[in-house]
Amino acid sequence: MSDLYNVSSSPHVRAKDNSSRIMLYVILALLPTTAFGIWNFGYKALILILVTIASCVASEWLFEKIVHKKSTVNDYSAVVTGLLLALNLPATLPWWEAVIGGVFAIVIVKMMFGGLGQNFMNPALGARCFLLIAFAADMTNFVIDDYTGATPLAAMRNGEAVNTMDMLIGKTAGTIGETSVIAILIGAIILILLGVIDLRIPGTYIVTFVLFLIIFSGHGFDADYITAQLCGGGLMLGAFFMATDYVTSPITPLGKILFGVCLGVLTGLFRLFGANAEGVSFAIILSNCLVPMIEKITIPKSFGWVKEGK
Incomplete structure (x- = not known):
């Protein structure tokens, strides 16, 4: 009879998706944004992307070699971290600073806390911050080729008018991956169709941010202003590709909604009342730190209970 059973430890649920497959899905979804960034900013963007990915992969391989751990570079998580970091950098950034960012993302934020699944904040955004x-000077320098002015968010803060259509298409200053909302949304649709993410976190994030703008911005329900705020900066890239990171976001349905609310409120606070016109990166990593508490208060209670004896 014992030959009929195979006793093993949990988990017992089988699924076709594993870490490497999910990372490949994310890379696929980032291709439209990556391609547009290279087309928009030229060879400098391409070099920065390749250098950042290489530094992340090399850092993970070398760290695991030094500490005698099994190599995990074939799960492609380091590639995703490097690509996301590069998309959050200005194309004018010196390559050696991008290398430092890649090493910091992998060694300090990821591997020092135990590797994939153990890091408490998004490695790419931790490195960006x-x-x-x-x-600071190099990270806020967006002067390249045809784009010599301030970013749209900085222009809006100074009271200048912005072209929302250019922001939607991507004909504007910014980081490599944040300029084209159309390219980002194409990638987001790919992730949703593949079942990698759902709309709880990004949807709640965007709705909360819009409500915050309506209440506190002083513009009321100004469609042009709201659209410009949504299209400007890294909000869309952050909402769909970094806030939804499995490791650093809540696992419970209610927790995801509360997480999205935190993101929207913090982004609104940073953009409207902070010293910097952006704020998405800091909003996400601060919300990452709140995830343990969010999960603690949103974990469903066990069915039934037993009163302890005296």
Whole structure:
């Protein structure tokens, strides 16, 4: 009889998707944004993307070699981290600073906390925030080729008019991956159709942010202003590709909604009242730190209970 059973530890649910397959899906979904960034900013963007991905993969391989751990570079998570980091960088950034960012993302944010599944914040955004602090001038320099002015968000903060159609298409200054909302949404649709993400986090994030703008921006329900805020900066890229990171976002349905509310409120606070016109990166990593508490209060209670004896 014992030959009929195969006793093993959990989990017992089988699925066709694993980490490497999901990472490949994310890379596929990022291709439209990546291709547009290279077309928009030229060879400098391509070099930065390749250098950042290479630095992330090499950092993970070398770290695991030093500590005698099995190599995990074939799960493609380091590739995704490098690609996301590159898309959050200006094309004018010196390549060696991008390498530092890649090393920081993998070694400090990811591997020091145990590797994939253990990091408490999104590695790409953690590295971006580190670079913003360490190399502020280079990280806010968006002067390249045809784009010599301030970013749309900075222009709006100074009271200048912006072209929302250019922001939608991507004909504007910004980081490599944040300019074209159309390209980002194409990738988001791919992720949704493949079942990699759902709309709980990005949907709640966007709706909360819009409500925050209506209440506190002083513009009321100004469609042009709201559209410009949604299309400007890294909100769309962050909402669909980084806020939805499995490791650093809640697993419970209600937790995802609360997480999206936190993202929307923090982004609104940073953009309207902060010193910087952006704020998405800091909003996401701060919300990442709240995930344990969000999950603690949203984990469903067990069915039934037993009163303990005296």
